[in-house]
Amino acid sequence: GQQVQQSPASLVLQEGENAELQCTYSTTLNSMQWFYQRPGGRLVSLLYSPSWAEQRGGRLTSSAASNESRSSLHISSSQITDSGTYLCAIPYRNNYAQGLTFGLGTRVSVFP
């Protein structure tokens, strides 16, 4: 089946530092998504590719090559409120109507 791999598994940042989260998948796609989840909380959509212009507060950007099976999420000037888990997701069986396949996520902790 489809595989979505994320790295690193966890990341510790000092407030103000930048970070890059990686996502690789077992197939070539035209689009993918990033979600954010607080501990015990709901998943919230952050960015949907290929709409590269979408950003959250201007500090999040997603980049990927259309012919490669990987994507990156860049967090600039991290804030304590950025702490949580970031999940990468691709269309299930290459069909968005059938939902999404998720990676295990990268747990980000931002400290003062």
Add this chain to the structure above:
Amino acid sequence: EAAVTQSPRSKVAVTGGKVTLSCHQTNNHDYMYWYRQDTGHGLRLIHYSYVADSTEKGDIPDGYKASRPSQENFSLILELASLSQTAVYFCASSDPGAGNTLYFGEGSRLIVV
């Protein structure tokens, strides 16, 4: 803002008992999904539905039934709950024709003892 609500938010069930998790959306979306989230496995799709009175199997349907009596409501049913079904369950809705993102509920934490 899209709204997906789940009930109950948490539940303790006895092994072999029946559990029903309910989901209600006010997004007017045709598609709804049930996922379970476990440490080490992440989110996995159990069942989904694209129209009322019809459900489809996802990756891990064994031990679960789903029911979609209306566009707004989608239930997940565990007829005989087992210890391995202890997890957090998330419901989501989407409208693929208007964008491919999923809108999630807050989750239902199920503990089977």
